[in-house]
Amino acid sequence: MGDPLQPGLYIVATPIGNLGDITLRALDVLRRCDGVACEDTRVTGKLLKHHGISQPLWRYDDHSGEKDRARLVDSMRSKAVALVSDAGTPLVSDPGYRLVSDAREAGVPITTLPGACAAIAGLTLSGLPNDRFLFAGFLPAKEKARREALDELAGLDATLVFYETGPRLTKSLAAIADWDPQRSVCVARELTKLYEEARRGSADELFEHYTDHPAKGEIVLLIGPPEERTASEADIDDLLRELLAAMSPSKAAAEAARRTGRRKAELYPRAMELKA
Template sequence: MTEPPSHIPGKTSRRAPAPQPPEPGLNIVSTPIGNLRDITLRALDALAGADRILAEDTRVARKLMDAYGISGKVLPYHDHNGAKVRPEILEALEAGERVVLISDAGTPLISDPGYKLVREAVEAGHPVRALPGASALLTGLAAAGLPSDAFFFAGFLPPRSGTRQNRLKELAAIPGTLVFYESGPRLAASLADISSVLGEREAVVARELTKKFEEFRRGSVADLAAFYAENGPPRGEITLLIGPGDGGGRVSIDIDAELRALIPGLGVKGAAAKIADATGLNKRDLYARALLLKDAKG
């Protein structure tokens, strides 16, 4: 009886699969976010068999490759030189080269360079494939203890408070866990703005994932903002996760203003029902508030 292929779920092969060098085209390769043992066998094969490796920082790439005894042609590719070097990369793809793109850590394109290169390679008809692996986004989400059936990754929040709050208002209606990357020096201020705009929500600060000093700190947004304001900024890479708000994360609005505007046309009951549908708030509470507003106006 023929031995089942090793890639079939639930089946175990007695033979390890042979090394698989990358195919010609653009290969997007994930690398460890901290623990070097989190590299995949396919990633090692791709790095060892590439004609050229594009790295966000060639020094970081060399440390990874040296750890596994891999040599190869490593070239810089990042936001500052991308426009200049993309034509050369596209020529290499046209010539049938095996090109590997990596970032400093994790999955390329996820708050890292690569989107424009992938876009242009696809438009030019070159093969583009992704080799999955480590990701701070998914690692943090898996262990956070927050709802993971629906989530939204929003990258880095703006550095200035005003634009940051505006961005948070745009995200407030999303009915799922929000995931951000954040820096230590901005963490307390970002948490304070999140508390101000999104209200009381569960939150998790996941720091230094897969590394020696990995830490998950859990609490309300307000409590975590106060903790980091008092204790100072934490070190290391940070993934910030914010749980859904009441009513599935619907947008906060000025309830009194909306009720006053709707009561003349819909009446107290109709106004309360409309706001309840829009926000997920309790209809009975809104009805009581609408009565008070109507009596106060009268």
């Protein structure tokens, strides 16, 4: 069994699918800790049972309040508490960061144990550029908010990484196709499991595929960086005229800048001329 762990918080990455994807160090900490804070005791219980481990499980999830967190942090002064999520690395798109923040403020020793992460696994499978990438959590569920989130990231020269769910996937793909049809997109799903899939193409192509073959399971949705685009002055004028039919010169210039890679400040005077 080994000696007890020193009191404190231990952030432990767990498998994202295949139960074998866990480090020897993580298993050692889970065996020797005093208890495990987890999102779902059933999910974590299954993992521990698979590896022959029996530990007290304490629920800590999105619904846990400040008092729950304070009690857990207080227990870390005399106990070794392991923090896990249902899958992957804790704090990556889950509520654990509040617990870590409070533990740090309380002077509790914190140790992290790296391991599986769906965002990174999806990125490695996608074949999209990975020298610069941004993990942006989940795209908003509502159409307007989803478009605003994409617009906010439009000029970033990096691969965009999102988490997504099966029921919402086609809506997100349709939004991406409308937002920037030239981007390369990848849907990575069922990672590390029997039916692991990484399908890449345009948003339109993937929309058609997943409309005919609805996706299940956890999904990583990746959008490649914008390609360098060159447009002639005539092309830009045509684009501005089209946009001016539906929006103000300022908004038309901003949208044309997004689509062409030109600066809004350069396009706005021409939009005003065409409007006049």
